[in-house]
Amino acid sequence: MRNYHETRFTFDKSRLKVWKALTDYFQHFVGKDKCVLDLGCGYGDFINLINASKKFAIDLNPEMANYLRPEVKFNHQSVLLPFEGIENMSLDVVFASNLFEHFDDAELNVLIDNIKRVLKPGGKLMLMQPNIYYAYREYWDDYTHKKAFSHSSLCDFLLSQNFSIERVEGKFIPFSLKSRLPKSYWLTKMYLALPFRFFAKQMFVVAKKA
Numbered sequence: 001m002r003n004y005h006e007t008r009f010t011f012d013k014s015r016l017k018v019w020k021a022l023t024d025y026f027q028h029f030v031g032k033d034k035c036v037l038d039l040g041c042g043y044g045d046f047i048n049l050i051n052a053s054k055k056f057a058i059d060l061n062p063e064m065a066n067y068l069r070p071e072v073k074f075n076h077q078s079v080l081l082p083f084e085g086i087e088n089m090s091l092d093v094v095f096a097s098n099l100f101e102h103f104d105d106a107e108l109n110v111l112i113d114n115i116k117r118v119l120k121p122g123g124k125l126m127l128m129q130p131n132i133y134y135a136y137r138e139y140w141d142d143y144t145h146k147k148a149f150s151h152s153s154l155c156d157f158l159l160s161q162n163f164s165i166e167r168v169e170g171k172f173i174p175f176s177l178k179s180r181l182p183k184s185y186w187l188t189k190m191y192l193a194l195p196f197r198f199f200a201k202q203m204f205v206v207a208k209k210a
Contacts, residue, residue, distance in 0.1 A: 014183040019045035021188035027051055029126060029167065029206050034092035037118065039079050040099040044068040056086055080110050083118055091118045097128045100154070104146045112161050119209045125163060127154065127205045128172065135175045135201035151203045163207035171200035
């Protein structure tokens with residue numbers, strides 16, 4: 001994982017401007033005073049900025065703990081193992097960004113079972129990740145990708161796991177934040193407000209546990 005972060009996912013402080021706008025957008029779906037878990041938290045862009053009463057984060061790379069705020073409880077572990085220190089049906093929201101595509105079918109079944117165990121009835125699973133329908137050229141450039149999801153197939157997978165679909169945005173944001181364009185809070189806010197998002201190749205899906 002350390003090598004992956006050094007090659008594909010290096011730290012970039014300017015990303016926080018974009019993520020501040022994204023978490024403003026996500027906050028509507030999270031709500032207030034909720035218990036939230038960030039799976040594969042990376043540098044903590046989401047969990048550091050989201051407003052929540054309790055914050056948990058899991059990542060396979062132990063160095064990610066150094067980027068998290070003090071209020072975030074960090075677990076260094078695989079997301080395919082039972083989530084340590086998190087009680088059954090105790091969370092309101094589980095969030096994951098660019099995670100599900102890194103697992104095969106058998107691993108995804110284990111992961112979704114872990115998620116369902118910790119989510120409250122009616123709890124939300126919020127996913128942001130590449131959409132193969134729009135990102136078919138770039139999708140396999142990441143050597144760790146194992147599974148290809150479109151907005152349709154991801155929703156079908158979640159429905160098969162007894163989730164209901166609350167929100168689907170097939171074109172949410174561009175494929176990568178690695179760009180020559182300036183990383184700006186206000187530009188990102190304006191982009192998210194557009195009725196049609198040009199160059200968007202990542203999707204955003206919100207599902208609710210039955």
